[in-house]
Amino acid sequence: MKKILLVGASGTLGSAVAQHLRQQHQVITASRSDPLHSVDLGSDDSVSALLQAVGPLDAIVATTGSVHFGPLTEMSPAQFAQGLQDKLLGQVRLALLGQQHLRDGGSITLTTGILTEQPIAQGVSASSVNAAIEGFVRAAALELPRGLRINAVSPSVLSEALDAYGDFFPGFEPVSAARAALAYQRSIDGIANGQVFKVW
Template sequence: MRILIIGGNGTIGNKISQYFKENNDVIIAARTNGEFNVDITNSQSIKDLFDQTGQVDAIICIAGEAKWSPFNELTEDDYYIGIKSKLMGQVNLVRIGQQYLKQNGSITLSTGILADDPVVKTASAAMVNGGIHSFAQAAALELENGHRLNVVSLGMVEDAFEKYKDYFPGHNPIPMQKVINAYVRSVKGKINGTIIRYYE
């Protein structure tokens, strides 16, 4: 399979990329340090990426940001960071990317536990994650050419435990093998319109 991974050099992306590289042709795209550079907040940048890569069998996005801040300190512009990046960035990857997806290809987006179990300072991030879930379930109903669309929604992953543990008191870190399995399930399985939740 020819697989494009956006954000393939990050904490999660690196593990996913290494797994799929064992038996597939993997293309890494990132904001600054990929084989191809892409700014997912910019639709033209996304189109330019696909014009360079050509057709692929699978698209995985593990990219996008949102502002973490106390609710009473979040400004309207703070909310737009997540809306433009993690939400619309992934929506546009689906909207544009489907045109470069081979028959029976798949698209996998990424969110997180905040959609279902938010913690403090995550009003913006939780909103964005929930929006992606609703979008994917609806858009999956209308995809053509056998295309599939799923979302991987993870809890705090093992490799990020030290960095984020104070935000998630009492949460169990997700083993990285379980993280890999979530993306494998989306890419290699037959599910469509599914939110793959691994929270424990």
């Protein structure tokens, strides 16, 4: 049984990942709204405090991060920067600070999405941020010591989110959050390193 920290467990994807992983592992959940383990991924101090509180870990998972959706012709640098600061730097911050709290052979799993390779209208920020996270994963995998591993999971639009986001994804095949959750288990319990698990 592995001890896993899951940040973003309050969301649709995070909830499914937590439910799946708990079948075999100890899962500690954290999010902005978590009553026990509240964390702000925009703050070094907040992330460090969380990591100190939960103690040594076997795996760290991030299923969180927001980006701006809107027409490129109307997008401001500040709106574009929202995704850089929240989804990109938030997940990278968790990985950079979290590596010191992983036991030998531990893993980090970040979350991107199908827009890395299949852009949509009004999704420039999402495509850019996801691509940057995947670049970080591929490069970081080459430098992590002590047998540590890092991967990313890239799901398509979730079937549970079609009511909210379906109009942005015309013709895309949705996937269930439960199916996406399987890829996180592959990252944690498998041997892959520097990989992007596509759930499309």
